[in-house]
Amino acid sequence: MPTGTIMKALSGYYYVKGDDSGETLQCRARGIFKKRGQSPLVGDRVIFEETENGEGTVDEILPRDSALIRPPVANVDLAVLVFSVVRPELNIQLLDKFLVHIEHERLDALLVFTKLDRIPDDEDGERIRRDVEAARELYESIGYDVLLTSAHQGEGIEELRQRLAGHIAVFAGQSGVGKSSLVNALVPGLTLETAEISDKLGRGKHTTRHVELVSVNGGGIVADTPGFSQLDFAELGIDEIGSCFREFRRLADGCKFRGCSHTHEPNCAVQDAFGRGEVSASRYENYKSFMTEWKEIKRRY
Template identity: 75%
Template structure:
């Protein structure tokens, strides 16, 4: 039986792209998956059979290299985290929350800052540019690639294309940050629906309603995923949150106590690094708030 890649899941159907090319085959999943509590995901490499009517059936899900729960996608190896610098304003706490989840999924992350063309003139614009540059320097120092873009005037798009080539990329971010505009700029002719930001709410409507892998130049795919702004830590353990902060990992090995929470323990290398300015204040504050949120989530469950 042939093997292929699920490039879209919609209304109970899975669209499987054969590695030989051609149009995706519309497939149903076998009932055995439901009995096992399994579900094929976009990005899954699968074995499938074809039926006489031109449709097919997903027979087997091959082992996954990675999996995200929200949005649901398998085998993505690069999380492309899209954040606008204006409307909605750049939120570092939300960016750090996205980074925790992508690190937990054992994926690398690419940070894309959008809407550079929307930065206003004057003092407000200068403040936005300072904030943007501080964020770029901070996350670059931690080890993340940061690309500054404008889908409207094409700024940064070549650098972004180079970074995406050859990967199954998961595109994610808040509603209204310009994800669909980026996809349309990168894949001409696709014309994914975009909506203007609501002046009253300061955020956009959800314009992408399902996960789909879009082929891009360089032999890779990009997953345009439904916009979302809430992530929780229910699936993480308390030790995992700290390990999902890249700069904490080498430091935690120097802590006096195994299982150090990096909040109050004596001779904690992370706390010492924070006091010395090696760990950014914002990153540490977000870590503490995530730990608090994790504890509250566990109490609810």
């Protein structure tokens, strides 16, 4: 029985690329998956077979290394978080929220700031450049890789291609920040649908309506996914949010109390580091905001 990878899922069909043939076969999933309450995901390694009508069936899902719910994709080992610097401007709180989810899934993260070519040559543009540079320095100091890019001018594209080599990566971020434009720049000839930002709403339209894996020259595979406008912490325990901040995680062993919330307890290593200026104000304030949001969610349900 041949093995392969699900490259795309659309309208009940799974498009499986065979390991040996390199060809993609349109497949249906066997009914047994529904009985088990299981669904194949894009990125799944599967055993499949070709049927008489020229299509195929997915017969078995091989063990997964990872599985995301939103976006629904399996075996990803790198999350590329894409944030534009203009239209919409860089949103640090939303970036930290994405990072909490990525850390919770135990994935590595690459931060990509896009649309550098659209920064205006005026006083406002100077402010944007300062904010972008400050953000780059902050997240690199925490331990994240940060790339500055322009899909239209090709800036940073080769560095991004090299960083993706050997990985199955998921591109995530608000709709309209330029994820599809980056993938188009990475894969010449690919024309994933893109859209401009709505002037009225200040955000992009959802241009990608399904998850699809795309092979990148250089050995990487990326998943172009539907844009996200919001995330919540319903699946996280309150004691897990702090561990999803890398710098907090490194400090937590120095806290007096096990399970310290880093908000009010005495002899808290995180609060002490914040007081010394060793933890950024934006990160700590966002952390407290997320903790409050989590409590509100739990109170509601």
